[in-house]
Amino acid sequence: MVERVVMAISYRRLMNYLADDLGYEERRAKRTIAALRRAEPSILKAFLIWFYTGDFPGESLHGVNVKALCDRRGLDPITAFLTVDWAARDPQSAKTALSRGHDALVFSEEDQKHFQEIMDRNGWEIENTEQETEEDESDLSLAGKELDDSTAREEEVGYERDGSDHSDERSV
Numbered sequence: 001m002v003e004r005v006v007m008a009i010s011y012r013r014l015m016n017y018l019a020d021d022l023g024y025e026e027r028r029a030k031r032t033i034a035a036l037r038r039a040e041p042s043i044l045k046a047f048l049i050w051f052y053t054g055d056f057p058g059e060s061l062h063g064v065n066v067k068a069l070c071d072r073r074g075l076d077p078i079t080a081f082l083t084v085d086w087a088a089r090d091p092q093s094a095k096t097a098l099s100r101g102h103d104a105l106v107f108s109e110e111d112q113k114h115f116q117e118i119m120d121r122n123g124w125e126i127e128n129t130e131q132e133t134e135e136d137e138s139d140l141s142l143a144g145k146e147l148d149d150s151t152a153r154e155e156e157v158g159y160e161r162d163g164s165d166h167s168d169e170r171s172v
Contacts, residue, residue, distance in 0.1 A: 007048040008141035017051075022076050025109065030135045032078060037140060039085040044142050047081040062088040064098070 011033065018029035036047065046057045046066070056067040056077075064087045069080035087094035118124075 006141055007045065007052075008139045009048065009051055010139050011137045014051075014140055018078070022078065032082070033140065034135070035082050035085070036078070037136065039082070040088045041142060043081060043085045043088060044140075047078075048140075048142060050077060050081070062091070064094075 014033055014036075015026075015029050018024040018032060019026065024032065036044065039047065040062075043061055046061055050056055050066075056070075061084045064084045066077070066080045066084055069075045069083055070077055073080075075083065083094070083098075087098070
């Protein structure tokens with residue numbers, strides 16, 4: 001028989017990691033989780049393994065080395081995994097952009113408020129083309145057939161980054 005392995009992270013736990021450890025604001029964290037949900041399964045699997053063990057994939061994924069993106073480009077690991085997903089979905093655009101590099105201005109929440117005050121005083125507006133969507137707050141998970149075994153069973157992989165099993169905490 002085939003053993004079925006389910007790897008999952010609770011929505012709340014991932015939101016807390018993004019906010020507390022990486023400093024993401026709530027809106028960015030929700031967008032990031034939505035993007036992870038759309039990630040190619042092999043990339044999502046590598047991400048889940050990294051999240052629980054801290055081990056980056058030993059090989060490149062879709063021609064991109066996740067750890068090198070973090071070390072050489074200064075990306076946080078989640079952004080690196082999403083960059084690999086982009087490379088899987090649109091290799092030509094990703095390859096072109098990665099070969100040139102990317103500069104971006106990131107403003108603090110205080111700076112953003114200050115810019116908004118200036119815009120309001122001057123009657124300037126920026127058209128917001130983004131539409132808010134309802135966030136899926138279910139766990140981020142991936143199920144797959146992994147091992148041959150005489151009995152079919154479903155197993156949840158739930159390890160903290162320190163290696164201890166806290167799978168009961170994941171149902172928050």
